[in-house]
Amino acid sequence: MKKFNIKYPFFALVMAVSITSCVARKEYERPKDIAEEKLFRTDMLPKDSVGLGGVSWKEIFKDQNLQQYISKALENNLDIRMALQNIASAEAYLKQAKAAYQPTLSVGPDYTFSTSSLNTQMGQIMGERRYINQFDITASLGWEADIWGKLKAQEKSQLAAYLGTVAAHQNIKSGLVASIATAYYQLLTLDEQKKIIEQSIQIREKNLETTKALKDAGTLTEVAVQQSQALVYNAQASLISLDVQIAQLENTISLLMGETSHQIERGSLSSQQFSVNPDLGYSASLLENRPDVRQAEFNLMNAFELVNSAKAQFYPSLRITGSGGIQSVDIDKLFSTNSLFANVVAGLVQPVLNKRQIKSNYEVSIANQERAYLNFRKSVLAAGKEVSDALKIYTSQDEFITLKQKELEAYNNSVEFSQDLVNYGMANYLEVLNADVNRLNAELNIANAKYTKLQSGVELYRALGGGWK
Secondary structure, X not given: OOOOOOHHHHHHHHHHHHHHHXXXXXXXXXXXOOOOOOOOOOOOOOOOOOOHHHOOHHHHOOOHHHHHHHHHHHHHOHHHHHHHHHHHHHHXXXXXXXXXXXXXXXXXXXXXXXXOOOOOHHHHHHOOOOEEEEEEEEEEEEEEEOOOOHHHHHHHHHHHHHHHHHHHHHHHHHHHHHHHHHHXXXXXXXXXXXHHHHHHHHHHHHHHHHHHHHHHOOOOOHHHHHHHHHHHHHHHHHHHHHHHHHHHHHHHHHHHOOOOOOOXXXXXXXXXXXXXXXXXXXXXXXXXXXXXXXXXXXXXXXXXXXXXXXXHOOOOEEEEEEEEEEXXXXXXXXXXXXXXXXXXXXXXXXXXXXXXXXXXHHXXXXXXXXXXXXXXXXXXXXXXXXXXXXXXXXXXXXXXXXXXXXXXXXXXXXXHHHHHHHHOOOOOHHHHHHHHHHHHHHHHHHHHHHHHHHHHHHHHHHHOOOOOO
């Protein structure tokens, strides 16, 4: 009897499957209209730099206390730790997708006891009740050939999902670094404003004593005394409000570090050496530096591969299944060669009618892909806007602070001149009070402007994709 050699047909089948898989599945390409050359609203686009977003946060923030708080937050923050668990879950699904190419194999022993009813036709023919004990040890094997690239697409989609969770983790880190730095600088600003108000309280209390003395001398009335007293109360109330805001910010920083609320050690606003060079690099670098933008693209890649997988569902599937083992009604003969059995089944399964499930799944995957593309496009445009906004604020604050300092100098002169005029009875004391209020507001505005510069610098760094490295 001539034996049939399956070696060459098998290899031919494998080659055909590989070639067909390569032809049927499309490869992802980044949309060409995503990265525009003029994404930033600025003319400062140096072409020889990686840009600010590629610099480590340790090189940006020089304050030792701030560096310590950022390090603690990156280690202990609860959102960071939850993001790590998301990565672990996505990695498990990726490993499962990679294992889809492998065959399924199950092995196990079975025992079956059966007896037929005597009241059935078969039972009447047999004439007596029979008892059957069957023992078997069976191995089952199943394998699906990836003819149309369905399994490859599923693996790629899971890889994109995994990389998306990694980017999400990096995005949380970037936002966390910016949040810690912003809160810290705001805390320093409140400290500076607190000093200003404390000095203002001392000045206003002296002015109150002066007002009382001028009233006793008949130069001023009780109205001026009450107005001076009101300004003292106003400053004291502002001091209480600042203390509340300081405590709240300390609690916020503690929470970001994953710790219970406690006092935050810190330097001063004047000692900060934070200064960023608005070196933006290429606008396309946002696609590499911004974790949220990369996450949006990974979502698009995931949706693209799911379209490939859904499309492959229209075509026939080649499945090979087999089982084998030993089987016997007598346990003593279970391990003899006569007990061996095996069967192999190979077949193509082409879906014909399935309640429109495959077509609906494909149409939904197309819609999801378009939605993912639009979200990717939106994230890039939003990133460009954030860079433009932060850059405009950061580059304009120096001039703003200079003008506010000149304003403060003018109010200081106004206070001195008004006080001299009052002493000689040539002006109303209300002018002195108004000048004092304006001077205090100018001092507070300067502190706010310094904070705005720091905050916009932090935001520019984050908007360019910095903070997660």
